[in-house]
Amino acid sequence: MNRYIRWQGLAVFIALIGLMCAFVYFFAGTLAKSGIIAAAESSFGAEVNIDKVEVNFSPASITIKSMQVTDKAEPMHNLFSFAQAKASVDIWQYLFGKVVIDTFDVEQLQFNDKRTTAGAVYVTVANEEGEGAKGLTDKLPDFDLTLPDTKTLLENSNLHTVKAAEQLELTYQQEQEKLKSLQDTLPSKAKLKAYQARVKALADRKIKSLEDLEQLKADFNKVKASFKEDQLAVKQAKEQLKLSKSKISKQLNELKLAPEKDWQEIESKYQLASLDAEDFAHILFGDKARDYYQSLEQVYNLLSPYIKGSASKEAHDKKQFTTGRFISFEEQDPYPEFLLKQGTLSLVLPQGDFSIALNEITHQHWYRNKASELSLRSKTQGQVQLDSEFTLNQQGTFNSDGKWSVNNLTLPHSEIANTKALTLNLTSGLLAGVGSYSLENRELLSDAKLQLTKAGYDGQAATKLTSVILETLNSLDSLDLTVNASGDLLEPILSMSSSLDKALSGAVKQQIANKLSGFKGDLSTGLNGKVTDTLELNSGNADEIINFESILTDTDQSLEDLKNSDVVKQQQDRLKNKAEDKLKKKLGKLFG
């Protein structure tokens, strides 16, 4: 046995295990602190400070005391900080490769609180406010100060009116050329007179016998055959005239409709239609509303690596290809890879103190068939309530719904608009409201009804329009705001209505209406002037076409008259009468 066994090796093994346990026992806190700081600094890209980390083994728990995470965009502020966080972990599940946190408590969680010294920044923040990232409030000065100049607009060669006028003139020229070339093929007046003289000569011819009558018929047919060619030329000219008139008529119609088309395009280009007084709630409060919906977007982006079909799935799969993954099989009491059974967070915000209760937080809800729940309550009973739950199924569909209510919540000083034309701040106010949301596979449906009372505003208005807005806001006792959002979570469509709209409907709407009406009037006059000028310019062309039509009608009529002439019949009747007279005379002599 001793030939194969090295008994001292057993002692070395036990000693090594003992040393390792002792090392972990005595240095676990220091190791955990360094590990958490390194991981957090790598994630947040800025200095992270922790006072102390305590690790307990029975029951297994970790306590982090006083943690501050520097905001990399503002190094003198923290992204968040808390006084203490304590998590008790199921050590067996951890050894099995799963993170199951039984309880998790965070005390005095604060956001954007000031640091005593500036934190180091490891990752610089790109400036996100580019040229294209202008807020809705920027529409205010754009409208009030730079309403497009009518003269410049009318000089634009791309106007439908200008194009239609040019097209009409061109059509007139082209059609006139066609008609002129056809006019040369028509029989002249002299030719028509010659035809008439020939027919007259036939009418005056003395017919004595049936042979003479037959000869007359043959001669008349010869005359008819000679102006058949002319009749064909007249027919072609009439068809061309019809086509030309139709083309010109179409162009005229287009010219008459062009000013309206131009106005619609100008209205759309300069967003004049959307600058109705009814949109002011959207313009003033839309940015704020969008900010709140962006927080939902941030939550979604945090969860997106776990949602199937997300952009990061490829990277996730690539990582799994080299590092592997845990495979779960059926078991009696299954756990997801990560589960926070219960958690509480106490928040200190400018709006007051709040507490958040978390329940069953995971990204693999199909293991326990329970939805993750989050509820927020204000320290003051009934002031703020939010109840929300979410689930993520195996197919990667993320569903969530929730409802909230706010009652007499004191609002902190906040900026509403900051543009050249208007700076507007809310200095005080009480907010009340109810709302709900549902999210089904990125499709958002949300509604919120808010009421702002005892509001105080300050600000400066640089234009008449913004002065009226400021005065109206200050005169309001209560401001109701309804916000609806729907569509894709990352690009929700916001619709807002507010009592502000009604309040502003008098003065502001009138002011806008006057300005728009004046602008539209000037523009319409200019465009209609262009139409009139074009019509006057082409009146000579129109007269020529009318003359041509008259000539054509006369020629056609003359040819038709000649064609239908009853010269043969007249001669036939005359011959018949003569024969009868002759016969009567002969019979008179015989019986008379």
Place this chain on the structure above:
Amino acid sequence: MLTLLAKLFHALNSDSSIRQIALAIALGFFFALAPFFSLHNWVIFFFVLLIKVHLGSFILSVGFFSALSYLLSPLIVWLGESLLTAPVLTSFFTTMYQLTWFKLAHWHHTYTFGAFVLGLVLSVPIYFLAKVFVEKYRVHIMAFFQKFKIVQALKASKFYKIYLSISGNNMGASL
């Protein structure tokens, strides 16, 4: 490191059991494939200390095969994934999954299980290959290499001095 290499050469050149060296290399390979702190590595480490295998060879083998395991990681993951997700093996793994030690050993992890299976399968041929290699080395290769001038040069190096201090002067003469 030089000491470890010297120990390996000493073992190769000395009368140490060929099986002890070959087993150390095979176990080193098995140990190196899996994550350092996996349960089956502790078991391997326990046996390495308990049974008489050549420790120097084991440590060098772990170092060498650890680098190799990095290159083999996609193959290891693929093997673990294929086995753990094979429909015919589902009922077997479901039964195993109910056992605490199975989960504690992380054999439901594709990398760890792939490394375990690959280590288990390849360590046997590696043992025999290593055995043949040491035998051949002692009979042919050692004598062959002694002819080279570079070996003569090595005898004047620091490495050779360490080697001598480990093996003793008489043994060193045989290199």
